[in-house]
Structures are given as C-alpha cells and as structure tokens.
Amino acid sequence: MITFSNVSKIYESTGKKVTAVDHVNMSVEEGEICVFLGPSGCGKTTLLRMVNRLVQITEGSIEIDGKDIQALDSIELRRSIGYVIQQNGLFPNMTIEENINVVPKMLGWDAGKRKNRYKELMEMMGLNPEEFRKRFPWELSGGQQQRIGVARALAADPPVMLMDEPFGALDPIIRDHLQNEFLRIQKDVKKTILFVSHDIDEAIRLGDKIAIFNQGQLMQVGTPDQILSDPKNEFVRDFIGSDREIKRLTLLTVKDLLNKGKKGNRKSNLTAEINEFYVTLDTDLRNALAVLLASPTGEAVIVDQRNQPHGILTFTDYELLTGVHPSKLKSIVH
C-alpha cells in the first residue's frame, strides 16, 4: 500500500514560490492500478517522481507498506520500484537482453537466473526471446520498445511500479493493443501501479482508481464509475467531458447487462439471422449502443464465443443499468 500524507512540492526560483504539488492525501491499495489524471502542469508527474525520490518532498510524507521513503536509502528504494517512462528510456548502447537485465545485474543476480528471467519476461510480453536477445533498441518498433520498457521495469519483480505516460507516444491502434496486453499482464503479476496519463479514456480503461489533479491539488479520487457518475466539482466535470454517461458505458459489457436483467435473455424471440448488426458478450456497452444506433430496426443480435446467436439487444435493455433513458442517450450521440 502506498500512502500520501500531506505531500507538497514547492519550487523556489528567483524568490518566487511555485507550488507544484499541494497537500495531497490519498492511498493506493496493494495490487491496484491508480491513474494520476490531469492536464499538463497539474503536478501528476511530479507526484509520481516523488515516490522514487527523483523529486524531493518539500512537505509531508509518502509511505510504502508503512515505511517512510525518506528513511530508506534512495538507491535501494529505486531498485525496488519499477520505472517506465514515455519514450527513449531504453539505453541505445545495450542490447535488449542487457537493457532488461540492468536492475537484476545491479542486484547481483547470477547469469543463469538473469537469463531465465529474460526469457520469462519476453514470453510474457509476447516477444520471441531468441530473436531479440542480441538486437539493439533502434531496431525495434515503438510498440516493441515500449514493451521492452515495461519488461525492464518488471525485471526484478518489484512490488510497486511507476509508469509515466508509457503509451503516450504510440499511435492509437498500437496503444489500444498495448493497453489490453498491459491489463492481461497485470492480472498475473498484480503489482501496485501508479500510472500517469492525460487521457481520460485510458484512465477509465486501465484504472482501478483514478486521481484527478489540477494545479497541484487532488480534485477527486475514486473508481472510474464513481468519478464518472459523481464528479465532485466543476473542474472534474469539465475534464471528464460532457459525454461522461457514454464513457461510463465502456466500463460494462453486454454480458453485465444480460446478468443484470434476466429478461434480456430472450432466446425464444430470436428470429433474426446474424447480420452485420451484432455484438458479442464482451462488447462494451458504448460500442453496443453504436451498433444499435446504426441498426435500422434498433436491435442487435448478441452472439456468444462460438458465434452462435445468444439473444437480442434493444434500446430498452439499457434502462436496466444506466438509469438514463435510451432516447436521452441517443440525443447525446447525435
């Protein structure tokens, strides 16, 4: 668990005081992804960098599992925290294997153990260990480089990871793919992750918890659903956008909808053939809505994993979950 108590950072330059982080209080549970969200200059990156003491705390304290980080040796602290930055974090003079093994080597792991760890990590990332072992960072695509960056941060199996917009410089398709991969990996490794982002969609998708910052102050912290359904103030409301009810739909899938309202399961009524207007059980409700809107009948066929028809989805099903009348949703979209 990471606890921030009254954490502040004040920069002094030519007699002027600038408060970059202003009395932040919050905690992040073990195994949780907490996304620090906010516009640039809001202090989210500064706060992140205070955790591994790249930035000195002016006031307050940060504790990891009850231990004040100020009391720990900064070098050892950093080696026990995985760190991923936006881009160019890989060392160009080292091969992929050397890059991944930087921290294990500093920790004095023997060659055999390092080799096994390299293989394990590359397989976890979906990259062929032998193919990349002797290659250099510049030979890899941006997406591959970023995967290596994540693998390197995971190398010594640190309980805590800090990620500073790791997918920020990638194109949308690759970013989408890496976000999925990242969630899949997190399911296995269960790290406590602080993740800086300026992208609300990314935050909703990845975060177990979202902390929104503005001008150094913590505006609101909560689950994506809490933030979207109950924004605390004007700033949060503006930042998450007027389509927040639509964004909320991405948190749920068709399956959730069917589970909630048993009557959604109307196999008997199923006469429609599978046409282009279909959704799967895993489709999120935002995309499902888009299909419904495109469908001339206002209905979409639900198919299961084996592509067999499972039921029919209509606008009225949405009433079950969202509390928002479908016609209202329609007016927002158009």
Added chain:
Amino acid sequence: MEFFEFFSTSWNEILMMTWEHIQLVGLAVGVAILLGVPFGIYITQHETLSNLVLTVAGIIMTIPSIALFGIMIPILSVINQGIGFLPAFLALVLYSQLPIIRNTFIAIKNVDPNMRDAAIGMGMTTWQRLRKVEIPIALPVIMAGIRTAVVLTIGIGAIAAYIGAGGLGEYIARGISTSYTTMVQVGAVSVSVLAIVADYLLGRIQKQVSPKTAHSK
C-alpha cells in the same frame, strides 16, 4: 624530381623522425586524455567550475605555439629542461586539453535527459550511470575531440623542432634556415601525411565505438 630523390635517399631518417613525432604526439595526447576526459566528466557535475575551465582552456588555445614554447624555456630552465622533449610535451598536452575537455563536457551534457532519468530512476549510482550509460553514449563525441587533438598536435609538434624536440619539424626548421626548399617540402608533406593517416585511423575507431542507430546505415 629532386623531391622524390630526397625521399628515396633519406627514407631511413624520415622514418626515424616520424617515429619521434608519433612518440611525442602519442605521449602528449595520451596524457591529455587521462587528464582531460575525467576532468571533462567531473565538470559536468559542477556547473560553475565548467565555465571557468572551458574559458581557461580556450585562452590557452589562442596562445601562438611559438610563444608558448618561449614562455616555457625560462620556467623549465629552473630544472635544466628549458629546451628539448619536456617543454614540447607539456605544450602539446595543454593544447590538447581544450578539444578533449570541451567535447567530453558537451557529450555528457547532451545525453538525452530521458536516458539520465531512466538510469537514475532504476537506481543507478552516479558512477554506474556514467560508466554504463552516459560515457558509452558520449563516446563518439569524446573520440571526435581526441581526433581533433591528435591532428592539432601533429601540426603544432612540427614547430617543437625549434626548441629541439625532434620530429618531422626538424626538416622544416633546418630547410628554412639553410634555404633548402626540397627539405622543407619533404618535412611538410610528411607531417600532412601523418596527420591524414592518424585522422583516418581514429575515424575508424570512432565509428566502432558509436552506438548503432537507425540513421547510421
């Protein structure tokens, strides 16, 4: 052709002088590297000192070599080394300092801040960061400085013949005082060839130590 005749009859002497020249330059640049590279790295960590050091090194560069030799004669006469190898060697070390210190300083300073950030964030000590990341990345630019220093000192080393340090400059000095043009030409061409060959070889080394990038092919 008198020029080639001179070469063919005195190639033995030319080779000997070339060897002297290489020794003088090699020793001077070698010592200059041992002093300048660590010093250049040191001043990257001490911002205020760096300005002073680079200015002083710059001033030394502007002193004409013949004047610098002149200054050294009375100083080194105290230990009976006013002329000969020692003053020439010291002058060449001083002249080499600017390109070596400056290139080292700039190369380390110009390492991508993201790289430095990643290295520190992963828990490297200052020494580990320099040794594993910053120096390897900076090496091509440091090598370029050494290359400049070598070519520069090969040229200046020719003038050191005037204070009895030997080397290929001896032909030039002797040729001028005896109005023997061919001798001057042979000396000058030999110095040039030496500089070009040294520059080429160091260029090959520089390429070897450069980290490969997408643009290097």
